[in-house]
Amino acid sequence: MNWIQGSFRTCSFELRRSLTNQRIAVSAVMVLFPSVILGLVHAAPGVQGEMPVEVSQMLILLLVGLVTILSLLLWATPNVHSELEGKSWVFIASRPGGRVSNFLGKYFASVYSSFIVSWAAVTLSVLVVNQVAEVRDPLKLWSVLSIIFLIACVVYGAIFSMIGTIFYRRGMVIGVAYVLVSDVLVANLPAIIGKLTVRYHLQSLGIAWMGWLFPGGEEAVRNYNTYFGKPEPWFNLTCLFVMMALCLGVGTFVIVSRQYITKDES
Amino acid sequence: MPIHNVGYRAWVGQKTAQWSRWWHIAETGVNLAFKSTWVKRIVFFAWLPVLYWGLGFFLLERAIIASAQATPETELNQLIDDAGLPPQLQNPTQQMRRQALARSIRRTFPMLPNVDALASALESDDDVTLRNRVWSWLLLAFFRYPQSTVILFLLGFIAPGLISRDFRSRAFLLYFSKPIGRVDYLLGKLFVPALFIIFVSTLPALGLYIFAIGMSPDLSVFYSTWDIPLRIIAASIALVIPTSLLALMLSSLTHESRFASFAWFAIWALGHGAWFSIAVSQAIRLNNAPTSPEVLNSGLVKQWSVVSLYNNLGEVQNWIFGFSSFSEIWPAAFVLTLLSLFSLLVLYRRISAPVNI
Amino acid sequence: MIELSSVTKLYGTVIGVNDISLSLEPGTYGLLGPNGSGKTTMINLILGQLRPTIGTVRLFGTNPWTKSRLLRRIGLCPANEVHYPRMTGYDWVKYLVQLHGFNSADGHARAVTALEQVGLAEHMNRPMRNYSLGMRQRAKLAQAMAHEPELLILDEPFNGLDPVGRRQMTDLLHEWAKQGRSIIVASHILHEVEELNPSFLLISGGRLLASGAPSEIHEILADTPSTFSVRSSDPRALAELLIKHDMADGIEIDGETLIVSTESDLRIQSGLPEIVMENGIVIYEMSSGDDSLKTLFPTLMQIHRGETRKGTLK
Numbered sequence: 001m002n003w004i005q006g007s008f009r010t011c012s013f014e015l016r017r018s019l020t021n022q023r024i025a026v027s028a029v030m031v032l033f034p035s036v037i038l039g040l041v042h043a044a045p046g047v048q049g050e051m052p053v054e055v056s057q058m059l060i061l062l063l064v065g066l067v068t069i070l071s072l073l074l075w076a077t078p079n080v081h082s083e084l085e086g087k088s089w090v091f092i093a094s095r096p097g098g099r100v101s102n103f104l105g106k107y108f109a110s111v112y113s114s115f116i117v118s119w120a121a122v123t124l125s126v127l128v129v130n131q132v133a134e135v136r137d138p139l140k141l142w143s144v145l146s147i148i149f150l151i152a153c154v155v156y157g158a159i160f161s162m163i164g165t166i167f168y169r170r171g172m173v174i175g176v177a178y179v180l181v182s183d184v185l186v187a188n189l190p191a192i193i194g195k196l197t198v199r200y201h202l203q204s205l206g207i208a209w210m211g212w213l214f215p216g217g218e219e220a221v222r223n224y225n226t227y228f229g230k231p232e233p234w235f236n237l238t239c240l241f242v243m244m245a246l247c248l249g250v251g252t253f254v255i256v257s258r259q260y261i262t263k264d265e266s
Numbered sequence: 267m268p269i270h271n272v273g274y275r276a277w278v279g280q281k282t283a284q285w286s287r288w289w290h291i292a293e294t295g296v297n298l299a300f301k302s303t304w305v306k307r308i309v310f311f312a313w314l315p316v317l318y319w320g321l322g323f324f325l326l327e328r329a330i331i332a333s334a335q336a337t338p339e340t341e342l343n344q345l346i347d348d349a350g351l352p353p354q355l356q357n358p359t360q361q362m363r364r365q366a367l368a369r370s371i372r373r374t375f376p377m378l379p380n381v382d383a384l385a386s387a388l389e390s391d392d393d394v395t396l397r398n399r400v401w402s403w404l405l406l407a408f409f410r411y412p413q414s415t416v417i418l419f420l421l422g423f424i425a426p427g428l429i430s431r432d433f434r435s436r437a438f439l440l441y442f443s444k445p446i447g448r449v450d451y452l453l454g455k456l457f458v459p460a461l462f463i464i465f466v467s468t469l470p471a472l473g474l475y476i477f478a479i480g481m482s483p484d485l486s487v488f489y490s491t492w493d494i495p496l497r498i499i500a501a502s503i504a505l506v507i508p509t510s511l512l513a514l515m516l517s518s519l520t521h522e523s524r525f526a527s528f529a530w531f532a533i534w535a536l537g538h539g540a541w542f543s544i545a546v547s548q549a550i551r552l553n554n555a556p557t558s559p560e561v562l563n564s565g566l567v568k569q570w571s572v573v574s575l576y577n578n579l580g581e582v583q584n585w586i587f588g589f590s591s592f593s594e595i596w597p598a599a600f601v602l603t604l605l606s607l608f609s610l611l612v613l614y615r616r617i618s619a620p621v622n623i
Numbered sequence: 624m625i626e627l628s629s630v631t632k633l634y635g636t637v638i639g640v641n642d643i644s645l646s647l648e649p650g651t652y653g654l655l656g657p658n659g660s661g662k663t664t665m666i667n668l669i670l671g672q673l674r675p676t677i678g679t680v681r682l683f684g685t686n687p688w689t690k691s692r693l694l695r696r697i698g699l700c701p702a703n704e705v706h707y708p709r710m711t712g713y714d715w716v717k718y719l720v721q722l723h724g725f726n727s728a729d730g731h732a733r734a735v736t737a738l739e740q741v742g743l744a745e746h747m748n749r750p751m752r753n754y755s756l757g758m759r760q761r762a763k764l765a766q767a768m769a770h771e772p773e774l775l776i777l778d779e780p781f782n783g784l785d786p787v788g789r790r791q792m793t794d795l796l797h798e799w800a801k802q803g804r805s806i807i808v809a810s811h812i813l814h815e816v817e818e819l820n821p822s823f824l825l826i827s828g829g830r831l832l833a834s835g836a837p838s839e840i841h842e843i844l845a846d847t848p849s850t851f852s853v854r855s856s857d858p859r860a861l862a863e864l865l866i867k868h869d870m871a872d873g874i875e876i877d878g879e880t881l882i883v884s885t886e887s888d889l890r891i892q893s894g895l896p897e898i899v900m901e902n903g904i905v906i907y908e909m910s911s912g913d914d915s916l917k918t919l920f921p922t923l924m925q926i927h928r929g930e931t932r933k934g935t936l937k
Binding site for chain 2: 038176
């Protein structure tokens with residue numbers, strides 16, 4: 001199984017390749033962004049009144065989610081395009097199992113580096129929130145959020161990697177469009193289609209493991225349960241696993257069966 | 267024996283003027299970008315909202331004409347009832363009917379941007395004011411919502427490769443071996459995204475204006491709305507300059523277009539995400555919806571609005587279409603000016619720097 | 624080793640290769656053709672990177688499109704520039720070798736050996752952005768050779784190499800061929816490939832125009848219109864003799880030098896020594912300016928179109 005070894009070699013090569021000052025600076029900005037905003041939300045001049053801790057929790061999810069998505073977009077979607085643009089595709093594709101190694105290796109690298117960013121961002125954010133508000137169980141919050149963002153990286157990484165193989169020239173733009181349509185519009189619809197989104201399942205897992213994470217109290221919980229149901233965590237995890245496996249499967253099939261033509265050849 | 271000179275021969279034909287040479291760079295850039303099927307799709311998609319807005323103008327004009335012709339006892343009575351006018355008003359005038367409509371809009375769509383300005387225009391018994399304000403409102407909404415989103419994606423497609431590709435392929439050597447300067451190059455590149463923005467926002471907006479004139483009862487309407495095309499052009503300039511310069515600057519900072527794409531989306535997303543977080547927290551403090559006017563107009567939310575590029579563009583366009591005063595939007599205008607100047611400076615330095623081979 | 628039957632590749636409405644059939648046994652081959660003639664497309668079809676629109680490709684008896692493990696037996700040095708500016712040559716070659724399934728220690732050993740072979744060992748730990756074009760070319764060759772493939776495919780391998788580098792590259796490829804391994808070298812410059820003494824495949828406009836040994840190619844060239852320049856002790860007398868013996872179709876005198884145009888190289892090559900010796904004319908220098916693809920391909924096209932009887936079609 002050459003491609004399994006090849007995937008790990010590619011992952012390690014990609015991670016070494018990415019250790020540049022610019023990329024480290026970009027990652028640092030993304031790590032710091034949520035905690036800085038959370039600090040501002042609590043301590044900016046002009047802030048008045050108390051803010052429930054649920055709001056901070058929701059903002060952690062929103063802001064860390066934003067940087068996780070951005071990091072995955074940067075790492076996962078250009079899996080083919082960066083090689084075509086750098087004219088290095090043919091070097092990789094002319095190895096046995098090179099295409100699959102490139103796809104999976106870059107997927108692993110994107111999950112790894114994005115999770116490092118989101119985990120560091122979660123850690124800092126929980127620390128900040130714990131300083132300014134009374135979090136009931138900060139360690140539990142940190143653990144649950146870390147697991148949720150790990151799952152998010154694994155699943156969104158697979159989706160973006162698949163997008164990168166299908167729409168290889170404009171993967172990032174299509175990835176942004178996907179997030180806007182799926183996770184901003186469709187996930188809010190109280191209908192079956194809303195349950196097909198990654199956000200719904202991650203949100204359900206968060207609620208199952210942590211209790212109600214958002215503001216709005218009992219009424220909000222009731223409304224949420226009425227519209228979206230209260231699935232068991234195993235169901236959410238299964239759905240997410242199926243999504244990931246499906247996307248990786250489709251991505252592998254596309255990358256193996258597609259004739260990527262560099263501009264020189266076309 | 268005659269000796270024929272077969273070496274370099276100077277061009278003896280007519281040359282285009284120096285100032286027009288940037289246009290060839292822009293033209294080539296547009297042609298290249300337009301070869302992409304996805305760009306064609308986005309451009310097609312960008313024109314679809316025109317149908318929706320066109321319908322809006324059509325219905326508005328029909329309503330104005332109908333309201334001028336309607337008798338008090340007939341078709342608008344139901345509307346008056348719905349609007350909750352006191353029953354003692356037995357003989358409502360045209361103004362009353364419009365007031366009822368305005369109140370109805372205020373009550374039904376409190377989240378609409380500039381809903382007060384729109385409602386006030388509707389309350390007016392002067393068709394000139396009404397038309398000017400409502401048309402402006404419709405066109406502002408056209409710029410603000412569908413076209414802003416389309417431009418975000420369109421520039422995400424077109425701009426990242428514009429300069430980074432030249433860096434990577436060392437096309438600078440070719441460009442600057444011709445009699446063109448850095449300003450020509452910069453202008454040429456700048457006009458590629460600019461022309462696309464004009465094509466998907468300015469032209470459809472002007473088209474909508476002409477359509478609305480066509481739908482109105484007589485040409486005198488032009489005299490009450492002559493300022494709107496100028497506002498459309500001004501709003502387009504306010505949109506084109508900062509966005510194009512920013513997108514080009516990002517493209518000039520890297521040899522790999524994916525980093526420029528990433529930075530482009532990250533600036534929009536992180537800026538708006540930061541502002542939205544502040545708005546949400548404020549909304550919860552005020553016990554209101556995050557998009558309600560009360561929250562949006564609160565000091566804290568307005569103060570942090572400048573971190574969102576989307577909001578800054580919206581506020582300046584708000585002012586251009588006459589829905590806010592300059593004193594309200596100067597921070598946004600200042601940020602956009604600063605961003606444009608900074609982008610221009612970086613861009614100029616990057617393309618002036620010796621090419622790193 | 625390689626078999627193409629009626630292979631056509633279309634990129635939309637553009638034709639990459641057009642109805643090519645050939646069968647190559649192990650050996651050294653020169654794939655010659657002008658830029659844009661379809662050489663790279665043909666290589667990609669052989670490697671299974673592209674799927675033929677019509678026809679079938681067999682590499683070592685198997686369809687390369689469906690069996691990517693065949694690539695273990697092939698080393699490719701593409702014409703593309705490599706763009707990993709921050710990685711060192713060693714890291715890059717080692718990574719690509721490891722994609723063949725070698726572990727880290729073997730990958731290291733093979734990468735170092737290959738980089739030594741191509742003369743890049745001294746610079747292998749420098750970032751590739753500091754490499755000259757020639758050094759990048761050597762690194763590309765190293766990654767193709769490092770896993771010791773049976774067949775080495777090189778696309779324009781001499782690009783960017785200085786004369787010394789070309790000589791080293793040629794010697795290296797000679798050594799490679801001596802070990803019984805096969806080579807396909809794609810190029811648009813005949814004399815670069817000629818030194819490897821390969822069998823030629825001449826491709827133009829996506830069609831395989833001719834194939835054969837170097838002597839056969841020279842036979843065609845000898846029978847094609849070309850121009851010689853001859854510097855002699857008595858250019859005027861030589862000019863008269865050439866006209867008299869019907870060896871030249873056009874002559875220009877430029878000082879001591881005669882520029883002779885002829886419809887057939889062969890006539891001059893066989894007749895000139897005799898007439899200069901009989902008439903006591905001394906030849907100081909003689910050069911043929913057109914012994915290249917520039918002349919060959921139009922002639923081959925003419926032969927294919929039936930416009931000339933100088934060659935025979937199989």
